[in-house]
Amino acid sequence: MATHVELRKLSKKISTLIEEIIPTINALSVEEQQKRLTEIAPELLAKKGHQKRIRELPPLKDAVDGKVVTRYAPEPNGEMHLGHAYTAFFADYYAKKYHGTFVLRFEDTNPKQERVEYIDSHRQHLKWLGLAPNKEVIVSNDMPIFYEKAVELIEKNYAYTCTCSVDKMRDLRGEMKSCDHSKRDSTDTMKDWKKMLTGDYKEGEIVLRLRGDMENTNAVMRDPAIFAIRLGDHCIHGKKYPVWPLYDFAVAVEDNLCGITHVGRSAEFDTRIELQNKIRELLGLIPHPDIFHYARFNVLGSPASKRKIKPLVEEGKVEGWDDIRLVTIKGMKRRGIVPEAIKQVIKEVGMTTQPTNIDWSLITATNRKIIDAASNRYFFVSDPVVIYIEDAPEDRICKVPLHPDDSTRGFRKVKPGCIFLITKSDYEKMKVNDEFRLKDLYNVILTKKKIPLNKIASVKIDEELKPFLKKFPIHCIGKYSGEELKPGPKIQWVIADAKQTVAVEVKVPGVLFIDDTFNENSLKIETGYAEAGVAKLKPDTIVQFERYGFVRVETKTKSKIFVNLAHK
RNA sequence: GCCCUGAUGGUGUAGUUCGGUCAAUCAUUACAGCCUCUCGAGUUGUAGACUCGGGUUCAAAUCCCGGUCGGGGCGCCA
Numbered sequence: 003m004a005t006h007v008e009l010r011k012l013s014k015k016i017s018t019l020i021e022e023i024i025p026t027i028n029a030l031s032v033e034e035q036q037k038r039l040t041e042i043a044p045e046l047l048a049k050k051g052h053q054k055r056i057r058e059l060p061p062l063k064d065a066v067d068g069k070v071v072t073r074y075a076p077e078p079n080g081e082m083h084l085g086h087a088y089t090a091f092f093a094d095y096y097a098k099k100y101h102g103t104f105v106l107r108f109e110d111t112n113p114k115q116e117r118v119e120y121i122d123s124h125r126q127h128l129k130w131l132g133l134a135p136n137k138e139v140i141v142s143n144d145m146p147i148f149y150e151k152a153v154e155l156i157e158k159n160y161a162y163t164c165t166c167s168v169d170k171m172r173d174l175r176g177e178m179k180s181c182d183h184s185k186r187d188s189t190d191t192m193k194d195w196k197k198m199l200t201g202d203y204k205e206g207e208i209v210l211r212l213r214g215d216m217e218n219t220n221a222v223m224r225d226p227a228i229f230a231i232r233l234g235d236h237c238i239h240g241k242k243y244p245v246w247p248l249y250d251f252a253v254a255v256e257d258n259l260c261g262i263t264h265v266g267r268s269a270e271f272d273t274r275i276e277l278q279n280k281i282r283e284l285l286g287l288i289p290h291p292d293i294f295h296y297a298r299f300n301v302l303g304s305p306a307s308k309r310k311i312k313p314l315v316e317e318g319k320v321e322g323w324d325d326i327r328l329v330t331i332k333g334m335k336r337r338g339i340v341p342e343a344i345k346q347v348i349k350e351v352g353m354t355t356q357p358t359n360i361d362w363s364l365i366t367a368t369n370r371k372i373i374d375a376a377s378n379r380y381f382f383v384s385d386p387v388v389i390y391i392e393d394a395p396e397d398r399i400c401k402v403p404l405h406p407d408d409s410t411r412g413f414r415k416v417k418p419g420c421i422f423l424i425t426k427s428d429y430e431k432m433k434v435n436d437e438f439r440l441k442d443l444y445n446v447i448l449t450k451k452k453i454p455l456n457k458i459a460s461v462k463i464d465e466e467l468k469p470f471l472k473k474f475p476i477h478c479i480g481k482y483s484g485e486e487l488k489p490g491p492k493i494q495w496v497i498a499d500a501k502q503t504v505a506v507e508v509k510v511p512g513v514l515f516i517d518d519t520f521n522e523n524s525l526k527i528e529t530g531y532a533e534a535g536v537a538k539l540k541p542d543t544i545v546q547f548e549r550y551g552f553v554r555v556e557t558k559t560k561s562k563i564f565v566n567l568a569h570k
Numbered sequence: 571g572c573c574c575u576g577a578u579g580g581u582g583u584a585g586u587u588c589g590g591u592c593a594a595u596c597a598u599u600a601c602a603g604c605c606u607c608u609c610g611a612g613u614u615g616u617a618g619a620c621u622c623g624g625g626u627u628c629a630a631a632u633c634c635c636g637g638u639c640g641g642g643g644c645g646c647c648a
Contacts (some may be wrong), residue, residue, distance in 0.1 A: 004590045013590090013628045057583080057596080077648050109648065168646065172579060175644075176572085209646050219573055222646035229644040249648050256576070270642050273574060274645040295575090297641070302581080318584055350597075356576045357641050364598055373610050381608095432645085466640070492607055570612075 008171060034203050050440060057349060062096050062264050063292050070102030071263045074135065075253075077109045078120035078237075079242045082127040083306045084232045084329040085268070087220075088299050091348045092266040104262050112253050113236035113243075123219055125332040141256055142238055143487035151208060151255055151285055157192050161228065162282045163194035165213045175224040178217045184225065188509035198231055198245050205231045212251075212281065212532075222277050225248065231407055250274055255279035262291045269295045275277040296353040303513035305519075317516070327511045328478050328564050334365075338544050338554030338568030343369035349363060362513070366569035372546050373552055373568075378404040378411060379439070381494040382506060382547035384530035388474045388498055390461055391446055393482040394420035403443045412537045418443060421455075421467070421498040423531055426495045429478065438485055441492040443547070447479035453477055470500045485544045496549050504537035505562045506530055508553060532542045537563060544568065 003007055009016065024139055060176055062070065076086055097104035108129065110116040144505075146503065155161040164183040166174070174181055195210065197203055209484055210229035218224060228251040231244055246256075257265065257278075279290050305311060306329050314320045324332035334344065346368050379402075388439035403409040422440065428453075434436060437447045455461055455477050463471065496503045512524040532547065539545060543555045553565040 010628090015628095017628055075648095079648080112647065115647080143626090172645080206646065221573070224644085227646055232646080248646075253648090268642090269575065271648090273643050278609050296577080343616085347582090349582070354576090354583075355641095358582065361598075367598060372609075377610090379608075379610085402607095406608080407611075434618095439607070443607095468599080487607060494608075546610065548610075552610080 015124070028108070029030050030484070036048075037175055053164060059095060059099075059349065060437070061102055061350060062100065062294070065096070065100050065264065068101050069263065070096060070100035070355075071104065071105060071109050071261050071286055072097045073105040073257070073260060073265065074133075075105075075107040075109050075264050075481045076124055076126060077112070077115065078114070078117060079115040080120060080308045081323040082124050082331045083438070084331070084348075085306045086124070087127075087131060087133075087331060087344060088296070088348050089268070090128060090131070090133050092294075092296075092463045094135075095349075096264060096266075097136070102263070103136045103261075104134070105137045105139060106141040106259065107256065108141060109249075109252065109256075110140060110236070110238065111246050111249070113234035113239075113246065116237045117403040118237045120494060123332075130335065131331070131344065137260075139256070139260060140238065141252055141268065142243075143238060144256065144259060145243050145246075146443060147256060147259065148229075148252065148349045149245075151251075152195065152247075153192075154285060155228075156188055156195055157286070159188040160193045160213050161189075161210050162186050162213065163198070163208055164207045164225075166341075173313070173400050175216070175221060178224065180216050180225065184211070184213065185210070185516040198229075204229055207231070209464070210245075212284075214277070214280070219275055220273050222273050223280070226277060228281070234282075250277050251281055254278040255287065257291050257468065258282060258287040260445070265291045265296065266294045266296065266353070267565055269297050271295075286542065292389065292445045294353060297355050299348075299351060300357065300359050301329050301365070302359050304362070305515065306330075306336065314514075325525075326509060326512045336554070336556065337566050338373075338552060340372055340544075341368050343372050346372075362569075370569060373409070374546075375405075377544050377546045377552060379406065379546050379548050380414070380533055381496055383423045383425045383496050383528055383535070384508070384528050384549050385426040386474055386496075386531055387426045387456065388471060389422050389424055389429075389446075389480050390418045390455060390458070390477065391422065391480050392449070392460070394418075395444070395482065396420075400443055409482055414533065416533065419499070420498050421463075422495040423474070423498050424493055424495050424535070425530070426476070428491070432491075438491045438493055438567060439487070440495045440534070443495070445483040445488070446483050448478065449481050450479040452504070453479055467499060471498060471513070494550075496531050502534050503531040504534060506532045506536065507564050508563060508567050509565070510567045511555075530548050532563070539563070550555075 003013065018264060034190050065279050074090040074093040076082070093104050096102070133532050152161070162169070162184055163186070164181060166183065168308045171181065194208065198208060199212070208231065209227040211225045214223040214225045216224045224281050227460065228248050230243050230244045230248060233241070235241060235245060236243070275293055282288060282290060300306065304327065311323070311328060311330070315322055317420055320327060322559040323330050324336050326333055326337035343365065347360070350364070351360060398418070400416050401413045403413055432448050434448055434451060437445055439445045455463060455471060458479065506529065506531070510528055513521055514524050521559050536545070537558070539555045541555050544552060545555070546552050551570045552568045554568055556564045556566055558564065
């Protein structure tokens, strides 16, 4: 009926017919029904094909190919996090989609907050993410223009200076009443404005207000301040400018200067559109950009806001802004989340207008699929236990592929002896007489548990090995039981020899917050040994420790290598 | 308090503009099978949702009215 509109008039008759015929059909057996259907309409029997689609973001309103200008406009007052990446991604995505321009704009109009290092940090992280602005703008460089526009508003009497306190003004705005200053004319305002610029007023004593509408239901329209005195040292301009534009004024003018056609931003700004449009109208700076909104983007247990992270950094509850539990770009990079995964997740979540609380599993699952094919495999034994293998074949070389699905990546070769390290949890699961396989090597039957090596007469241990073996209190004995590959547990191992292993320390990230309370156990350190090849890996390499997880190499010292667990 | 905004499985999304193809998409998650010399990847299957109450209609996730709940704003922050 969706396609055959003409049938809709007959809908009553049709439903009657349907009801009449249903009992007849139901009386038939399933086979019978299938047979009949094949005769009448075989296409209905075909299974609906499930296609994996690549999700595309919705088209932009009024977008003209080649003319779209988007922006990512962070304030350089903190580290870039997932929320920033979200905005930057859309700006980049739509600029590319419509062959337009992506502007990176630093909104550095609060001298006390901004830092040059953050400007740099945003640039670098964008690059790392593969988001490429075509143009960069630093808002504070346009201060002369802002002053010019302020004078224009004052001359037209669209603005007035006001010395009311913040508290008083808050009350007045609540009551929808103007203050006495609003009655002053443009000559008085101009005098004050000049005094503001020459330093005759102190910080906090006076602001320039827009003549808005004190009775507007949208409270931001009630004579908002648009310029204020700020005497701090600006990171680029020092003390050159005593008076600074406030957010809405700066954005309204700057969007026009940059020729921005489409703005994506998070929904907390939606009430400001009216104000920014009004400012532009008063100054004749038309057209307005189109705004598309999306809601805040949260990761469950990992706050993104500076407000929440800063205390953690200061109290030392996290290692810094690049802590691997955080969703700062730095942190995710260190953890081993790759740019493509971040972008895929952002695209998948899309531009919903309701606040989202995505789970880390969405990020880790996406990341895992991307890095799986590119990550070499290594054996790692955490919390090791020593096992001595009786009758172990001597003088053999073990050759293991670096990747199970891609032999072109090469192999790692080791010469095993008869003493190995295996993971304690594997050991604990096994009983005496259980058979298991040292993966890629041979089968072993566990013969004795908890036997110190020096109590076994048949074991001869190199003097050289003794100090190394002392570190492991639990020992056990196994017996070689053939080469044949058969079902059953296959466990990872490394050779018990300081020269053929490397000590590894793994940082294991957990969830930072559980129901809004800080999780004291959110970071765990695990130690163990990996095969020697791991020692040669360069920092920033991502590999998989088999049956353990994907890890990113962080740093190394002569005797130890430090890695971060990205995820299982 | 006033003003925006939103509500689809545990989580994230598609579908809502313009009612019928929705017996609701894709993914994540959990479990199981296959495959695999990893507990990874791949693959197959199973589980799980239209916020509630009314209304309109032959037909409502979709339209209308009311309730509930969530998020945000009301700065000399951005």
